Amino acid sequence: MTKGAIVSRAEDFPRWYQEVIAGAEMADNGPARGTMVIRPWGYGIWELMQAELDRRIKEAGAENAYFPLFIPESFLKLEAEHVEGFAPELAVVTHGGGKELEEPLVVRPTSETVINSFFSKWVQSHRDLPLLVNQWANVVRWELRPRLFLRTTEFLWQEGHTAHATEEDARAYALRILDEVYRTTMVDILGVPVLTGHKTARERFAGANRTWTCEGMMGDGKALQMGTSHELGQNFARPFDIAFSNASGGRDYVWQTSWGVSTRLVGALVMGHGDDFGLRLPPALAPAQVVVLIVKDAPEVRSAADALVAELRQAGHRVRLDDRTDTSFGRRSVDWELKGVPVRVEVGPRDLAEGNVTVVTRHRREKENVALGSVGAAVATVLATAGAELLAEATAARDARTVEAGSLAEAVEAGSEGFARVRLGALGPDGEDRLAEHAISVRCLQRPDGSLAQVGDAEDDLVAVVGRSY
Amino acid sequence: MTKGAIVSRAEDFPRWYQEVIAGAEMADNGPARGTMVIRPWGYGIWELMQAELDRRIKEAGAENAYFPLFIPESFLKLEAEHVEGFAPELAVVTHGGGKELEEPLVVRPTSETVINSFFSKWVQSHRDLPLLVNQWANVVRWELRPRLFLRTTEFLWQEGHTAHATEEDARAYALRILDEVYRTTMVDILGVPVLTGHKTARERFAGANRTWTCEGMMGDGKALQMGTSHELGQNFARPFDIAFSNASGGRDYVWQTSWGVSTRLVGALVMGHGDDFGLRLPPALAPAQVVVLIVKDAPEVRSAADALVAELRQAGHRVRLDDRTDTSFGRRSVDWELKGVPVRVEVGPRDLAEGNVTVVTRHRREKENVALGSVGAAVATVLATAGAELLAEATAARDARTVEAGSLAEAVEAGSEGFARVRLGALGPDGEDRLAEHAISVRCLQRPDGSLAQVGDAEDDLVAVVGRSY
Numbered sequence: 043m044t045k046g047a048i049v050s051r052a053e054d055f056p057r058w059y060q061e062v063i064a065g066a067e068m069a070d071n072g073p074a075r076g077t078m079v080i081r082p083w084g085y086g087i088w089e090l091m092q093a094e095l096d097r098r099i100k101e102a103g104a105e106n107a108y109f110p111l112f113i114p115e116s117f118l119k120l121e122a123e124h125v126e127g128f129a130p131e132l133a134v135v136t137h138g139g140g141k142e143l144e145e146p147l148v149v150r151p152t153s154e155t156v157i158n159s160f161f162s163k164w165v166q167s168h169r170d171l172p173l174l175v176n177q178w179a180n181v182v183r184w185e186l187r188p189r190l191f192l193r194t195t196e197f198l199w200q201e202g203h204t205a206h207a208t209e210e211d212a213r214a215y216a217l218r219i220l221d222e223v224y225r226t227t228m229v230d231i232l233g234v235p236v237l238t239g240h241k242t243a244r245e246r247f248a249g250a251n252r253t254w255t256c257e258g259m260m261g262d263g264k265a266l267q268m269g270t271s272h273e274l275g276q277n278f279a280r281p282f283d284i285a286f287s288n289a290s291g292g293r294d295y296v297w298q299t300s301w302g303v304s305t306r307l308v309g310a311l312v313m314g315h316g317d318d319f320g321l322r323l324p325p326a327l328a329p330a331q332v333v334v335l336i337v338k339d340a341p342e343v344r345s346a347a348d349a350l351v352a353e354l355r356q357a358g359h360r361v362r363l364d365d366r367t368d369t370s371f372g373r374r375s376v377d378w379e380l381k382g383v384p385v386r387v388e389v390g391p392r393d394l395a396e397g398n399v400t401v402v403t404r405h406r407r408e409k410e411n412v413a414l415g416s417v418g419a420a421v422a423t424v425l426a427t428a429g430a431e432l433l434a435e436a437t438a439a440r441d442a443r444t445v446e447a448g449s450l451a452e453a454v455e456a457g458s459e460g461f462a463r464v465r466l467g468a469l470g471p472d473g474e475d476r477l478a479e480h481a482i483s484v485r486c487l488q489r490p491d492g493s494l495a496q497v498g499d500a501e502d503d504l505v506a507v508v509g510r511s512y
Numbered sequence: 513m514t515k516g517a518i519v520s521r522a523e524d525f526p527r528w529y530q531e532v533i534a535g536a537e538m539a540d541n542g543p544a545r546g547t548m549v550i551r552p553w554g555y556g557i558w559e560l561m562q563a564e565l566d567r568r569i570k571e572a573g574a575e576n577a578y579f580p581l582f583i584p585e586s587f588l589k590l591e592a593e594h595v596e597g598f599a600p601e602l603a604v605v606t607h608g609g610g611k612e613l614e615e616p617l618v619v620r621p622t623s624e625t626v627i628n629s630f631f632s633k634w635v636q637s638h639r640d641l642p643l644l645v646n647q648w649a650n651v652v653r654w655e656l657r658p659r660l661f662l663r664t665t666e667f668l669w670q671e672g673h674t675a676h677a678t679e680e681d682a683r684a685y686a687l688r689i690l691d692e693v694y695r696t697t698m699v700d701i702l703g704v705p706v707l708t709g710h711k712t713a714r715e716r717f718a719g720a721n722r723t724w725t726c727e728g729m730m731g732d733g734k735a736l737q738m739g740t741s742h743e744l745g746q747n748f749a750r751p752f753d754i755a756f757s758n759a760s761g762g763r764d765y766v767w768q769t770s771w772g773v774s775t776r777l778v779g780a781l782v783m784g785h786g787d788d789f790g791l792r793l794p795p796a797l798a799p800a801q802v803v804v805l806i807v808k809d810a811p812e813v814r815s816a817a818d819a820l821v822a823e824l825r826q827a828g829h830r831v832r833l834d835d836r837t838d839t840s841f842g843r844r845s846v847d848w849e850l851k852g853v854p855v856r857v858e859v860g861p862r863d864l865a866e867g868n869v870t871v872v873t874r875h876r877r878e879k880e881n882v883a884l885g886s887v888g889a890a891v892a893t894v895l896a897t898a899g900a901e902l903l904a905e906a907t908a909a910r911d912a913r914t915v916e917a918g919s920l921a922e923a924v925e926a927g928s929e930g931f932a933r934v935r936l937g938a939l940g941p942d943g944e945d946r947l948a949e950h951a952i953s954v955r956c957l958q959r960p961d962g963s964l965a966q967v968g969d970a971e972d973d974l975v976a977v978v979g980r981s982y
Contacts, residue, residue: 070630072580073587074617075608079630082575082645089576105552106559110542111581111619111650111666112603117543130610133582135619137604138545138665139654147544149581149605149619160540160549169838175552180581180650184609195608196581368639 047376050318055262060190062312065380066321069190076188076195080305083381084191086329087308088198092178094231094326095200095303098223102215104174104202109156111180112147117155120281124154127248131183133195149182154249154274154300157203158282165296167287168207172215173296176202191309192266192512199304205284205296209275212297213252216271217494219301220254224269232307233324233433234258234314235440236268237461237507239486240495244474247300251275254494257485257507259440260313263460265485265511268310271301309512315405315432321382322405324429330362331425333383335374337390339367346414347389350399353418354387359425379404385424387417405432450476457482457508465490467502477508484508517846520788525732530660532782535850536791539660546658546665550775553851554661556799557778558668562648564701564796565670565773568693572685574644574672579626581650582617587625590751594624597718601653603665619652624719624744624770627673628752635766637757638677642685643766646672661779662736662982669774675754675766679745682767683722686741687964689771690724694739702777703794703903704728704784705910706738707931707977709956710965714944717770721745724964727955727977729910730783733930735955735981738780741771779982785875785902791852792875794899800832802891803853805844807860809837816884817859820869823888824857829895849874855894857887875902917978920946927952927978935960937972947978954978 048061063069068084071077080088096106112135118125128151135147150156157175165173178200185195202219206212220238228236236256240246246253250272258266279285279295288294315322325331332354336347347363354361362383364374371388378386388400393411401412401420405428412420443460447453450469456462458480466487469477474484487504489495495504518531533539538554541547550558566576582605588595598621605617620626627645635643648670655665672689676682690708698706706726710716716723720742728736749755749765758764785792795801802824804817817833824831832853834844841858848856858870863881871882873894882890913930917923920939926932928950936957939947944954957974959965965974 070633072582073584073626073629074580074582077580077582079580080578082577085577086575088578105556107552107555108550108558108668110544110547110549111652112542112544112547114543132608132610133605133617134607135603136606137616138602139656140600140602146607147603156543159543163540169836182581186609198578366639 047380048318048320051261051316058316058318059313062316062320062380063190066382068308068312071188071190074195076185078190078194078196080198083329084308087311087323087327088305090327090329091227091231091307094227095223096178098227099176099200099202102174102218102223104176104204106177107175108177108179109153109160111150113150113153113156115146115148117159118148120155121249121278123277124249128152128183131185133182133184150179151181151183152300152302153177153179153181153201154203154278155282158278158284158298161203161205161296162282162284165205165284165286168289171205171207171286171296172211173205174202174215175204176200189512191305191312197304197306199302201302202300204299205279206298207286207288207294207296209297212299213273216254216273216299216301219299220256220271224256224271224301224303228256228258228268228307229433231324231326232311232314233429233436234268234310235433235437237486237488237492238494239488239507241486242474242484242506245484247272249274249277251277255486258310258314259443259461259509260310260512261316261439262313263443263509265461265509266306266310266313267485267511268307269301269303272299274298274300314436316382319407320380322432323382323384324432325384325425326429328382328384329360330383331360332385332387332421333362333364333378334387334389335371335378336363336365336367337371337388339365340391343389343391343394346394346399350387350389350414350417354421357418357422359421384428385421387421403428453477453508454480454482458510461485461507461509463505463507465502466504466506469506481510482508483511485511518788518790518850521731521786528786528788529783532786532790532850533660536852538778538782541658541660544665546655546663548658548660548664548666550668553799554778557781557793557797558775560797560799561697561701561777564697565693566648568697569646569670569672572644572688572693574646574674576647577645578647578649579623579630581620583620583623583626585616585618587629588618590625591719591748593747594719598622598653601655603652603654620649621651621653622770622772623647623649623651623671624673624748625752628748628754628768631673631675631766632752632754635675635754635756638759641675641677641756641766642681643675644672644685645674646670659982661775661782667774667776669772671772672770674769675749676768677756677758677764677766679767682769683743686724686743686769686771689769690726690741694726694741694771694773698726698728698738698777699903701794701796702781702784703899703906704738704780705903705907707956707958707962708964709958709977711956712944712954712976715954717742719744719747721747725956728780728784729913729931729979730780730982731786731909732783733913733979735931735979736776736780736783737955737981738777739771739773742769744768744770784906786852789877790850792902793852793854794902795854795895796899798852798854799830800853801830801895802855802857803832803834803848804857804859805841805848806833806835806837807841807858809835810861813859813861813864816864816869820857820859820884820887824891827888827892829891854898855891857891873898923947923978924950924952928980931955931977931979933975933977935972936974936976939976951980952978953981955981
């Protein structure tokens with residue numbers, strides 16, 4: 043079997059990941075420790091994800107805003123668990139404008155504190171609720187073992203922050219975001235099947251009462267936490283004094299949520315669908331959905347290629363022309379394959395003499411000789427079906443690596459290779475510690491049928507999905 | 513004349529500006545010195561500007577990417593003028609992950625240095641040129657006299673960075689951005705007439721050979737620099753070693769450009785079009801283009817309002833329903849006027865009994881009684897014409913405050929109230945110093961007919977547009 047220019051997944055998955063990121067020109071390491079340069083191909087994927095997420099966030103009623111990068115150190119200390127959780131990861135500005143600052147400024151690791159200091163001004167009456175705000179921003183969490191897209195000192199994300207009149211409203215909104223924004227985008231657009239559930243106390247967000255999560259399985263069987271939605275209760279409302287006059291004239295603290303997904307999703311796409319030849323992009327997230335390659339230059343080849351590009355663009359697809367014939371055709375094919383472009387249309391003099399071109403479907407690696415007049419239909423078919431096929435393939439792979447376990451020992455065995463599903467009660471009181479000895483953690487808790495836990499469910503009867511993770 | 517809740521422009525323009533920003537809920541001061549919270553109304557305007565700019569940037573062939581926030585201090589020192597220009601404005605991270613850093617990290621004030629360190633890896637051959645990259649990002653420049661949107665310690669912007677094989681190519685690209693991206697967006701979309709030209713050596717970007725600029729006149733006669741496009745020559749290419757093998761096998765340094773516009777444009781919109789009742793938004797940049805107000809609640813009023821909202825949305829407009837009848841109608845009208853929504857449709861029981869509603873055109877402050885069936889057409893007309901009318905009004909106001917001056921004394925007199933146009937040679941060798949004594953600067957240099965200077969033009973024969981500025 044012909045291989046691309048990269049190591050196989052089976053041989054060395056972490057190296058394969060790095061080589062795909064580098065080979066597809068998605069990202070580079072930045073000069074400061076753990077930082078990342080997102081190159082146009084990686085950023086183009088992120089922009090398409092952003093658009094999908096942003097539309098859904100707006101449909102859920104949240105409005106975009108922007109809060110400062112710098113947070114006075116004292117703000118962070120107002121919520122005890124929160125500062126404890128983030129303190130080891132902070133970057134601190136001590137000098138500004140040529141002088142030492144009186145109070146150091148923290149570069150935001152997340153924005154609960156600064157946003158809630160404004161919520162306390164903006165919320166006065168029950169008429170101001172719910173207050174639904176989102177921001178697209180960079181955040182910084184010092185990272186000692188960086189990995190491009192997965193763990194970087196600086197990353198890009200969206201963070202939503204909301205305030206509600208009741209705990210029920212806040213919970214319903216946290217779950218709405220989890221389902222209608224995150225799960226839907228991950229499954230329908232990224233084509234990555236995610237499990238949803240909530241985190242154990244050990245794994246939840248610093249300052250939250252409950253953290254809901256979307257967990258995907260990557261190509262090596264490990265879990266990736268792809269997005270979280272938190273119920274913050276009144277944990278920030280009290281120290282930040284976010285209160286409102288209720289309808290009966292009294293004064294109540296608000297109930298809050300926060301939720302975020304990041305450029306980590308680009309890493310999920312690579313590890314969720316990549317094969318030994320590189321990235322495989324769902325058409326919805328491909329910066330170029332089709333590349334038309336001129337195999338060898340000749341006037342009739344160029345005019346046929348130009349006409350195809352025009353026709354495919356007219357049909358609404360994102361199309362690139364590759365006419366760099368001073369680079370070998372083989373090299374260029376491998377590069378586009380590495381980049382994961384869903385369809386390649388190869389136009390060469392020999393095929394063209396018979397009125398044909400070659401259409402290559404990336405995710406199935408199938409080549410087909412197609413008559414010029416049928417290229418539009420052939421491309422449209424691939425673009426309409428590739429996303430669902432990638433999702434089906436990823437779902438089957440995940441299910442094949444998911445095992446029902448009856449004991450901690452069984453959970454450890456299965457969780458080392460994929461996911462184990464085990465009743466939380468069966469893990470015992472020190473279950474998470476014992477899993478941790480094998481580098482396994484509880485990714486989420488669900489009802490046995492895979493649905494979300496409801497108020498009143500006994501924790502011990504819930505199923506823990508356990509596995510190794512990024 | 514009935515006034516809004518704000519001071520008049522004539523009485524106190526700076527206070528008027530602050531009151532519009534606050535009253536329209538566009539932004540707040542952040543907790544750290546000079547930082548800003550951009551609230552949903554202000555951010556919504558910025559998002560619409562971003563989309564217009566981003567589309568044009570992509571049409572000009574540049575691709576979006578993202579480079580790190582943190583730049584090692586040593587990088588900044590590689591270009592002497594550059595570091596000298598930015599040193600007093602830097603914010604510096606000295607601690608990360610709980611430890612003091614070996615090398616302090618600068619929070620980017622602009623990204624020439626970090627981006628060019630990557631260009632030196634990515635550019636090898638003439639085939640890699642031109643390299644056209646843009647990023648949307650936050651930057652930090654310590655600000656002692658902050659002003660929301662105009663001068664803030666942190667601001668949002670786009671910065672483009674390009675590398676070309678020849679000086680001519682670089683110049684042509686800098687001018688293409690200036691004209692096809694910046695001037696076009698400012699004039700056609702913001703409705704702010706801008707003068708274009710280049711900066712004197714005193715005013716140009718630290719590290720540039722030539723800085724091209726777009727200068728608008730605000731409502732108080734002062735200039736606002738709204739966007740700049742720089743020819744960097746080989747000033748960064750040499751220290752960062754960005755070189756390529758040319759077609760004849762030799763090795764050349766690249767020629768570069770950089771260019772940026774920022775959230776300052778939101779300030780330009782406020783000061784360019786605002787009146788004594790608040791903001792006036794061109795429809796293209798209005799987060800809500802139409803607000804349908806329920807004057808007083810009643811079943812027939814609500815159903816008429818709902819039907820109008822549906823009809824106007826169907827027509828493709830951005831529409832909000834204001835049914836907050838527990839707040840007085842007068843208060844709500846004033847608020848929407850402050851926010852600058854182009855059209856208000858007021859639905860009340862009395863008018864409705866006669867089959868009418870009131871349509872209010874914000875920028876002309878005209879009210880009209882309109883039959884229900886004609887609302888769609890009336891709204892469409894306002895939305896189609898308001899942008900051009902605002903541009904015409906701003907152009908007339910600017911032209912009325914622009915004077916041809918024959919001497920430095922005349923330039924000082926006219927430049928204190930608006931723009932003076934004076935032959936650069938007439939200002940004499942210490943002209944800029946003498947203007948500065950009156951807080952006046954050269955905003956740009958042009959040919960006498962207002963067109964851009966060409967290679968070979970004698971500087972002294974160019975016209976200096978001088979005035980006070982933000």
